[in-house]
Amino acid sequence: MKTPLYEQIYDYIIDQVNKGLLNHGDRVPSEKELSDKFNVSRITSKKALDLLAQNLIIERIRGKGSFVSKLYNEKDHESKNTTVTNGSEKRYTFALIIPGFSDNFGTILVKAIEKACAQKNTNLIIRQTHGKIEEEEKAIKQLVNDSVDGLIIFPVHGENYNVELLKLSLKNFPLVLVDRYLRGIPASSVCTDNRLAGEQLTNYLFTLGHQNIGFISSSPVGTSAIEERVQGFQLAYSKQGIQLKQEFMLLTLLNSLEQTQVEQSLFETNYEIIKKFVQSNPTISAFVACEYDWALLISKVLQDLGHKIPEDYSIVCFDSPTHPYKRPDYTHIKQNEVDIANKAVDILSEHILKGEKEPKHTVIDFTFLEGNSTKPQ
Template sequence: MNTPLYEKIYEYIIDQIKQGQLLEGDRVPSEKELAAEFDVSRITSKKALDLLAHNNIIERIRGKGSFVAHQQVENNEWTSNEMQSSMITNSKLIALIIPDFDNAFGLTLVKTIEKMCMQHKCNLIIRRTGGKTEEEASAIIDLVKSGVDGLIIFPVHGEHYNTEILKLVLNDFPIVVVDRYLRGIPASSVCTNNQSACETLTNYLFNLGHKDIAFLSPSPIGTSTLEERLQGFHIAYSKQGLKLNPDFLLIDLISSLPQNYEDHPETMEADFQSIKHFIENNPEVTAFIVSEYYLALTLRNVLNKLGKKIPEDYSIVCFDCPEDRFDQALFTHINQHEEEMGKKAVYLLIKQLNGEKIPKHTLIDFTLVEGKSTAPIQSL
């Protein structure tokens, strides 16, 4: 097993003290100097200095630096196992920032993150942003100021990244992004293979005989999850040698979060009317791919109001759908593997906290679940 990089720095400083290269009261190289010398991030060198300070080998003085403490090094033989035990007793504080969650999507993710944090002896704080960028920024600032050691962030939809996330990445703050990734920002991310998932949904409808398929979504601009689902839709058409009618894209909807659906009737009504006009203006459409579950519910309500039946008149597929213990799923849908996503997010964050290098982009598999919302076109 490879020795973690922070341990190598730790042992290097111990060695320097034992050999008399560093004496009591001498200044120890700074985080920046050690990071450059060992070619590691500053979070790694900081971890080594923090552990040295915790074990009273050095003394850290704010604004001045780190200095060899008055101690008996020869009686302070720290093995790797003892260092690991020391770190474990210092419980880490991790925060999860998420727009919202329920049993359609997010609840299993949150439960898994909480469970994994407990297994790693970490405490967890959860902050919901309601899908608002300003709430997300406020949560990041507040949590970092309060001393959290790392963040798992489920970013809000938006054309522009939250600058507070960018600041964290530039400062080497331990962070893992879930459900999507941020283009051009080297933050570690864990998300579903959304392009492949939407290709799978589209091909499923093709196999049922549907060719005139509509795509419904919030604006995909700036949100990798939605961008890749739209790409998967286009790619599936291209691979079939079919021409996609651009009029079949309705991608400016807004009521995709649980609280939008329940607490904001004005956004629901706006989307209801947009979908209603879309259906009336595109009578040749026979099936819909909906990028998010709550929009699929809105679509179903519109079709019911118009006197249309599912799946007799229209087939619907979507992403995510709550489990029904007594019947098959309401919608044929992509089931995202939230448990695997949560486990991977915590695993990668712990590795960052240990000063290890981690992959920047991790894709999680998915499962297509057949529900009551689809039927072959010849039976329509």
């Protein structure tokens, strides 16, 4: 197995001391000097210096640098043991930054990430951004300043992504995105196959006899998960040889997470947008909702207009809550949150332990579940 980059730096300093090229009290190359010499990130060189300090090989003095410790004794370090401190395995600290979570999506993901970290003897810090990009930026800065070893980030929706993410990726800071990837940011990501999922949901409605199908979502711009679900919907139409009317696609809903007075206003706005959409497209007989919340809202609009589900309209969506021994309320795509979590933690661990810098994009399978919201036309 290839020696991790931080171990190579660790060994290099040890060798310099053992050969007498660095003596007790001599200054050790800085994080920047080591990162330039070994062509690695500052995070990797810092990790090597931190480990040298923990094993009493060097002494780090704030504002001055790192120096060979007078406590260093060569025979105590003949066998390399870079991951052991005071007889126990070094514990890393990961942080999860997430907009929020609920029973339909997120709760299982958070629990699975926490479990995967515990199995790797890794601490986990969780920060919620409530869907606000400024909170995401604040969380990233604080956690990096607090010297976490790596970040798992569920980015907020939006056309304008957080520039702090770009800074992290350019610095090769250990980082994994979940649920989506961001174009222009060379970071690892773990996502559901959203394009295939969107296509499968739409095809299912075709098998039930529906041909005029509406698609309901917030703006897909800047959010890969939504973009790919839209593409899957369009691809299903194309493969059926049926012309898709652009007016059947509603992509202007406003996102919300918190149940506050402001969110009540957003709810009312979205309600009116969907109501107008339904009334303007009387030939539509089924809907693909990009998210569970939109499925709930379209259901309320239809019921308020005097329609029944699934007798009058069929609805499919993503991430409807499920219950043991009970048929789901909505026919939906269930994302594999446990596999997403485990893969994200594994990739982040590899970035840190092996010093890997090449981004990895991993696609996770999903499950299609039939519910009470659909029936043949």
